[in-house]
Amino acid sequence: MAHSSSLSDFQGVQNPPQARRFQSNHSRNNRRNPATSIDQQRRELPITERKAAILDTILKNQVVVLRGETGSGKSTQLPQYLVDDLGCLKVACTQPRRVAAKSLAKRVAQEVGSPLGTKVGYQIRHDKKGDDSTQIMFMTDGIFLLECLKEDNLRDYSAIILDEVHERTLNMDTIFGLVKQALKKRTDLKVIVTSATMDSGKFAEYFDNAPSYEIPGRQYDVQVSYLDQDVILRSMTHQVVQKVVGIHWGNDPGDILAFMTGKEEIEDAAEEIQQVLLGSPATGMNYVIIQLHRAVDRNDNDLLFEPPSPQRRKIILATNIAETSITIDGVKYVVDCGYVKQKKYDPRTKTDSLTPVKISKAQANQRKGRAGRTQPGECHRLYRKTTYEGFDEINVPEIMRVQLSQVVLLLKSIGISDVQRFDFMDKPNLDSIREAEAVLAQLEALDQSGNITSIGRRMIEIPLEPQLAKILLTSIDLECSKEVIIILAMINNFSQNLFYRPRKFQKQADAAKKALSQAEGDMLTYYEVFKQWFNNDCDPQWSRRNFVNQQALEEALEVEKNLQYVVRKTHGEIRSCGNDRTKVQQAVLSGFFMNRAKLIQHSKKGNLYRRTNSDLESAYISRKSSLFTCPPQWVIFQDMLTLCNGNQMCNVTAVQPEWLPCLKGDMLTYYEVFKQWFNNDCDPQWSKRNFVNQQALEEALERRTYSM
Template identity: 40%
Template sequence: MANLPIVQFEKKIEETVDQNPVVVIIGETGSGKSTQLSQMLHRKGYTNSGIVAVTQPRRVAAVSVSRRVAQELGVRLGEEVGYAIRFEDRTSERTRIKYLTDGVLLRESLSNPELNQYSVIILDEAHERSLNTDILLGLMKRLVKRRASNLKVLITSATLDGEKVSKFFSDCPLLTVPGKLFPVEIFYSKERPTSYLESSLKTAMDIHVREPEGDILIFMTGQDDIEKLVSKLEDKVRSLEEGSCMDAIILPLHGSLPPEMQVRVFSPPPPNCRRFIVATNIAETSLTVDGVVYVIDSGYVKQRQYNPATGMYSLDVVQISKVQANQRAGRAGRTRPGKCYRLYPSRVYNDDFLDVTVPEIQRSSLAGSVLYLKSLDLPDIDILKFDFLDPPSTESLEDALKQLYLIDAIDENGSITSIGRTMAELPLEPSLSRTLIEANEYGCLSQALTVAAMLSAETNLLPGRSKNNEKKRKYPPLELPDGSGFGDHIQLLQIYECWDENDYDIGWCKDYDLQVRGMMFVKEVRKQLSQIMQKIAKGASFLCAKAR
């Protein structure tokens, strides 16, 4: 069993869970809450009467944490311990501990609102305040009353305002588990750098040349930044005089990374070798990377923000909050005293950073969430008065209702329509679900399925022209279809159809500089969406054509 701080609290946690339907556990980073709580409840016998579900806001965390727990219990992943994420389910009838994204649990509750298969539901990483977790908090409050005798709910978090959640659940007990943190020395920049990427590069190389062993974790904003910095670090390390300092391995870490690449981050480096791990905010709390002694914090994060006035999303690089900055710094003190280099002045931290991150529910389109809640058909749920921990603005809710009305998902009284019910069965944004239904009417469902699947990929599938790729190629990549002047959607459709004509050949993807894993994912998603549409077609009067 892992030697983690939470293990010392096992008896106290068991007693509290036994005596209360809801418990809030504040487990500091490194306490072991994500991997150990499910195992404690398994040992206590809660898996005899149902499955222990553990939700994660991120797909990568659901997969990697379940893999770790299966390893610790000495079982095969997908049997006693499994995971379920959108478009991928690795569970079986034997599964007793199940890690799943919060979105998957919401979808499961559509077909089974009582979630009877679960004896315990753990909402992990609740401080990330994902939109789905916030909705689940409201639904759990209702469900606990209905299943008081046979359901336990645990809300766990690293930094969440525990008092607030405890109050939300009628003053339920609140346990705090300390993390295993060593002191971290914090260094601030005198000024904000003109380029946080160049500043990260310089700081990382200074640490590598001057500081003793220990891995370096660098927080960047997204995949593009990560790939650029990885490439620059590789060039710099290569140009160092041989024998002047220890060897180095440079590893990216982000949500679009193939599983075999993610696993590399959890393997220790060879002797006399330092790892540079260049990550998004996924490494703030969702995943713990042992061996990190130095953290470089750019002070920024990429955030999706929705503007109800324009009906458009934007992906903006914004300043992190103080809570995020402290999480990042804490990553340096996991195995021994560490150092955190903040690429911003202390006055920026003190005066400009928000105390906490704005909950996703207050910066997202709520159309999908409102459609979901409407499709539950629960008479005691009023959308405009739904019990949220932090309610969204009335403007956002009204915008969602308006959007749903315009695409025939609800009628003028706000009641869900038959089309709306069909849309709710598809694991897509309402606008894409409606597109598939309409495409079926116009006889172009096959093409619409392809576009919906291509847009569901976790990564951009339009071919990149990164210098890094071009340096490695003997020949320039071949020219792909360009959309014939009709835009990205048609280009994505043409690319997939070309791949189809080439019998889904992996070599073809490589020749055209396309991500193989991304394209394989799209093929699987398209197949699943096609199956759902065929199932719907059998039961719905307005869907008669079959998906190819």
């Protein structure tokens, strides 16, 4: 929840003229004439004057490492140079985020003067514009990774642009190694590795001492301010709101860009800013609040790219997506909270979670630079200067901090049996690879020798992570794939933010959510919401009455169609279980059985559960869960959040202990471990693969009083 605000919170602002939300239709006068301005804008880009030298370098080399500052034009112009000047027949352009791939494709299509999906297109998970004749295809790194697996020499492409490589996503690090393999097979393939903040030397060395080139951006002076004390994380939203409102009231025209940690924090901040600005006389500059995050609304996306106006200020609340993936003109003021939500695997809980962590110096400098693209600007850092000096220089690569089961399965599927020997730029820890192999073995994707199984190959065909793919395959066997496809479509998007709870209508929102909640847990609650919405003709009014995110449902509908297509194409008919919902629970259990917990204590703080297969002592059901007020004896969950008030289980489903033998108690689990180890000749390698203490088993063998 956002911190409650009043005008007294902002008394430090000198003579604060109040603002009102811009409510009229957006004036056409604010829009540039595309026919007269696009060519001029292209000519003014810093990359233009270096075009000849860049093309010459690309012609003479198979790989070029190109560092181009934000606003230099690298992401939009390089693909066009390759097609129009070098005669490349098809160019793949990777982006780490869906919204960046779509917005860049739209912009480049405008520049080349062709409808989106013809000469220029995009492909992201569950959405594609373009066909085999499309010459410039923007895509997420996840989609391009699948292209690498499909064709190891990438013969469909003349050139590849790996953009925003500084983010070092798990997919991107895997792509690096696969592209290096393709380069050895195809001397005609051109690869451009580019970013605004990457370590050019490291990338050049990795790609066999490739030449590097640098394009400066347009950068004006940016005045940086710090606080005397770091802001406490739990009050971050309120502090950002105070700073944004203070800038809006006390400064000249110019758009404001505030960096925050996530969608929920952004929504809270937007509501709080609106309350403060609307709760005062309507005088001063018009404004519009724009949210920018993974689930960005299409209308907000259009507003974001409208030309800046001196009559109306954009207040943009964004995640780190605005650091490099999207260029926004008109920003004069940046507010930097100093944090980012980062995916991290916790070996104790055996789950990935998004955790707020301090940003790197490279990220802080990128955020600052957003204020100096078109005019001198200001960057307000909500932390001390000494804190900035203590930041890491660059981001920790994702491959060093997340669970690796998906990458291990993908590499095994193309015949790379020893994943540790794969040519990663930074090799992951051997224990991380072994743990991923153990998880895949439990999901029956790998056999005891570590080779991919028929189930593992079926998982590869499904565009979901291994645990979710396993759930879908089980649902086919249990004849409940219709229900499970909908559930997977929902949790693949925004299940944690499916319901919203406006401050003025909390009781009504809670009542609506209670009416939709299902006793079996969150997964079947998501199914029920989707079913009722669909049966009401996908009506936005139904969503509004029930305080449900309409956009999340619309996007889930697209994912559902895609998954239905995949299942029909590869696994046959889609079936429904009707009223037998236990089949759905059992299907969900097949993917998340490792995340099981038993109720041990009722308390005012919440109902305390203990994990049965982890060192973690206890956890609570999230307050957002439909099971929060009616906790069952046994549950499984998808995610675990580590918060200041304890560990919280998210996307929780009720299960029965008889559905899985190892749920019946720890003694049976110990027996099963000992029996399997003994039947594998007490092999230490078996213990390593399964993360079992070999010494403890050997001591138990000495003490045993029974025969296997």
